[in-house]
Amino acid sequence: MQLSECRAVITGAGGGIGQALVARLCQGGARLLLVGRQGAALQGLEQRFPDQVEVVLADITDPSGRQAIASAARGFGMNALINAAGVNRFSMLEEHDEEAIASLIGLNVTANLQLTRRLLPLLRLQPHALLVNLGSTFGSIGYPGFSAYCASKFAMRGFSEALRRELADTQVKVLYIAPRATRTSMNADNVVAMNDELKVAMDDPQTVADAVAQAIQREREELYLGWPEKLFVRLNSLLPRMVDQSLRKQLPIIQRFARSKS
DSSP states (O other): OOGGGOEEEETTTTSHHHHHHHHHHHHTTOEEEEEESOHHHHHHHHHHSTTTEEEEEOOTTSHHHHHHHHHHHHHHTOOEEEEOOOOOOOSOGGGSOHHHHHHHHIIIIIIHHHHHHHHHHHHHTSSSEEEEEEOOGGGTSOOTTOHHHHHHHHHHHHHHHHHHHHTTTSSEEEEEEEOOOBOSTTSOHHHHHHHHHHTOOOBOHHHHHHHHHHHHHHTOSEEEOSTTHHHHHHHHHHOHHHHHHHHHHHHHHHHHHHTSOO
16 A cells, blocks of 8 residues: 555554654655544644644543544545554563553453454445554563563454454455564663663664555565564474573563562
């Protein structure tokens, strides 16, 4: 899909990757309906791209919020949905509380599936449409300290695969894009410090935005960002015990940072 032809609904548009993606798509000529809860960030984008951006302040975890998005999207003539909303939690599982786990799964999985279900009929009205799900390397590699987050991203990867097959006889294409660690506020200070000690590379949001824009233009069904992360995704599917051994060596460092205050 050419960016100049793209009329996309973007959730999580006020986040670090979201804002970079909005700027990148607008530079390519796209028209965007921005969804999020961060009014100041969304209004700033609307002022920056007044002829290309419309804003819906809504909580996608709330049915009334999803209804407001669907109503706005109906008049917008959307031909793409980009599910970029999400939240991260870094700690050992026993240190999560029930509310935190439910909140993470509620946003990262349930809300994304429910919003997609509501907007899919609008996508099917178009002669050509895209559904773009932003996942994570942790949707393919279970990583200590991120058990709930990994569970949510494994779910989004499976959802993308299943829905792609479900829609194989339609004009709607499903893309799954998996960034690696990214320097946004979603990663707390202790995550950044741990990655620095483990020499784990972190991309800037603009790098991710460029990759997503290219995937949309090429309609690439699956894209994993970063090296050696791509290699580890492959190894984990073929030789999981090898990845187990590698991560076992990192475990004391991960535990130390996961149990520290962010």
